[in-house]
Amino acid sequence: MDKNKHLESVIKTHQIAKEEQLLNKHRDKSKDVKESLEKEYGSNIYSPFNSGSYAKNTAINTKFDFDMIAPFKKNAFGSNGTLKDMYNNVYDFLYEKYKDEANVIKQKVSIGIEFFRDEEGDIVKIDVVPGRELNQDKYPDDENLNLYVYYKYGNYDAGSERIKTNVKAQINNIKDRATNEKDSIRKIIRLLKVWKGTKLNYPTKSFLLELITIKAFDNNDITGSLWDKLEAVMEYIRDEVTKENFTLKDPGNSSNDLIDTLTTSERQNFSNDMDNIINRIEDNDENIKTYFPENEKFIEEDNDDTYGDKGAGLFSIPPKNERFG
């Protein structure tokens, strides 16, 4: 079992370009959502933009992570309008607009639009994150937004808490690192996302996996083969994530700490999971296959690349009788 060869294949079979058709469907729906938001909210909204993994160059083809930030003006929902008003108003609009073709769901800070399965069996999901500028007309300058927390996650309480952040700064930070260090940071992020995809409702957000990977590379000299790098990042997570003073600064607002999106026990479980992965793969290489599975849909077997034979030379006598029509 060659761990590096396997991991390269995991990355290759999860390349987003392999799902071109599905990618295009996401792009089309994303455009549609953006245009409907702009039409509905007119001058009360700035231009919505993509912020998910796809925008950050860290996407995998089993989960597209199409997030759309909808930046609203301070007074968009009246001069006394609350973040909750904003969240509910956007939900009501999206629900009315898409209820016949999608499930529209209230999520932690976003509103999920999960389109019904189409004729080709594909499901497109767009998450809309409504945000509001901090001061009237200041967004074009500072790009800062307040988000509404619909229900509790990690240490953020439902309703009561507002998250202030600069989403564009978040995207650019990760996009730059992932693009410039594509053989290290980008690959490791994608592998960790593939791992997360094997779990049911894992509490760790993709954004957190991105930040923690970058932090691991910044704090350690991580070199060697792809497996060496992956193992080093997992060791970093295992050892650091449970420490009380561990922080993951939001590149969009340094006073936000992304580790707060996990509870203490979730941090412990995250650490335990990393420990288990490392130990089990050390027990037996073959375990790597189920922690980091290839996307079976795109596995190319060796004999697809060449004309094959049955291993006993090339001389044949054709079958006796054959019918053609």
Place this chain on the structure above:
Amino acid sequence: MKLRLKDIALELQVEERFINELARIGKAHYPNEYGGFLIGYYSDDKKILTITDTILPKKYNATPSLFMRDNIGVKQHFKNFYKEKPKKYYVGEWHTHPNNKAIPSITDIKAINSIRNDKDVAILNPVLLIIGYTDNHTEIGFYVLIKDKIYKYEN
């Protein structure tokens, strides 16, 4: 003439003159179908198949929509081709579709699978050439079986 598969890096090379010759032989049996064995060889990296010759069946039955060939009396021809340099061998079959398109029928698909599965056949990817023609139009289709799927070569 070079032909390629769309998603898989495999190539097929064949002289246009050779195809024209096959079409001429096939059309001579109008209104019935007609065909034969394809002879060729793979490149060293097994990425390119070159088709060079045909062996015509000694015994066959044909109607306007069916072609049945036997291998009686032609086995020595295959042996002779294998003695050439480079070695040439059986790589597939060709047949005509009079007044029809160059698209494999269900019978054709069954045939190519049965060829691949035959114990005396050494190759895993037999090729099927179909020559479809009408009074004023001729088209050819080259197909290859990879695993359980038929792929068409394109220009």
Place this chain on the structure above:
Amino acid sequence: MEKRLSQIQHLISELKGVSIEVPFSLDEHMNISGKVSVKIEELPDALEFDITILPEYPLKRFTTEAISFSNVDFLEYGHVMGNGNICIHTSHHPVLKNKIKIDFDSLKRWIWKYYYKKEKDTHYEHLIMQPSPFKNIHFSFLFTEVEYTFKKQEFGFFEYSKINDGTYFDKNILNHIVQNFRNPSNKIVVECKWSNHIKQVLRRNFGLYIFLKEPPVKSKKFIISNWSDLEPFVNEEFHKFLYDFQKNNRKTNGYPMPLLVGYNIPKKEIHWQVALLEIGNFPVESVKIKQKWGGQFVNESITWGITRNSSYDYFFGRGKLNTQITESKILIIGIGAIGSIVAKTLVKSGCTKVDIVDYDIKEPENVCRSEYSFFNGICNKTHELQNELITTSPFVDIRIMDQNFFQANTKFFPNEDSIKTNLQEKLKEYDIVIDCSTDNDLLYVFNDCKINKYINLSITNEAKELVCSVEPKSYSWTMNQYENVLDNDLENIHNPTGCWSPTFKASYNDINVLVQYAIKHINTKMLNKEPLRNFVVNTNSEKGFTIKLNEF
């Protein structure tokens, strides 16, 4: 023996604050008895106790201490038994001298705590009573709490069913369970909280009940022993009920008739005692009071039978799995060795909703490593296990799922969405699905089914490992373990009658130790609110037997 007598006498006389009132003597059973007085500082006077020391002393007789301190004057104090024996809660010592010191210290502690400080027990102790046989046979009645508040002096009928007879010490015992309570017009007032099986299956008989509210007690902790002592607790209506009942049931004269007598005990619980009457010979007489005829109890001793509150919390009071599991609706697929052990364990540990499915027939050779019995012969595994489980716990409902369900809904056209939807719809009703079928086809179909909690359990040959998948994509993980990770030796499997029914080699002990370990692990994780992860239980027999659980 004389030497032992004088030694004990001497050792006791040397103890501080203890003086011998009646010198010790030896009886024909080699028991030593006498009377002492014991004084503690806080009390002005010494207290007297009769002492009996059995020949086993300083060791125990069976599980009880071989020394007793007794005084019936102290019955009203805590930790005193009906015969006046003091529960001293002492500790073990094999040497006579030390043991005597320890036991007298324990007695002094009792005097200080329960006599001087008058502490009451925090836990309730039932009335002191000695069950006696009715016509030389013991009767027992098991009941549960009910969702109903009985009014004082409420009476009527109760329905009961017989369960297995047995032997109780040197006599026979007839065991029964109380099914429901009915009013005098025979309308059901409330049902006991047994499983549906128990409510539906068993045949019924009638008894009588009366709820007194206050315990029928004398000297604080003794149940009344004479029928005339019951008179103050009942009214004339109840006497009329007894009179009418006996008049209308002359045909059954001589038959036993249980009378449940209920009263409140702490924590709003009801306890029932049972008195056994004989039809035609009720302990009542008619008397004329103020120009009117009425009934009253006669001066006869009461035959009290045996009752037990077998409610869920008492039944599983000594231990159970965590409520997240016990309150779940569970489906077990495949009830061979592993599945039947899982089922039995869940039911013994408090689960109440367990469904099972298997198409297989139990053969004699299955018995040695599963929860089946030889005496049930050849039969459907499902029906035998159902019977086994419902006789284990009176609170479990076991349903048998149609054996063709999985075949029809998984293996025909396994890729068709409608079939998968059908399967998911059916499995949605279960909180936990435990697949012990070792059927790879089924595992494959379940791989991307949405099931609330899917647990797949299997064992490698010779029970070297137990493989447990609890996470999504269970097929890929389990297959990888079997095909690439574990060394599952399939050359050496058990082929009893040719190659059509191969099975892994392992004994009941081999399998059970792994299954219990796995269940314990899952229970612990859930109790600690940790997410479940796939795991493999590895064993090693090189230096004794060791078990190691690896989580993934």
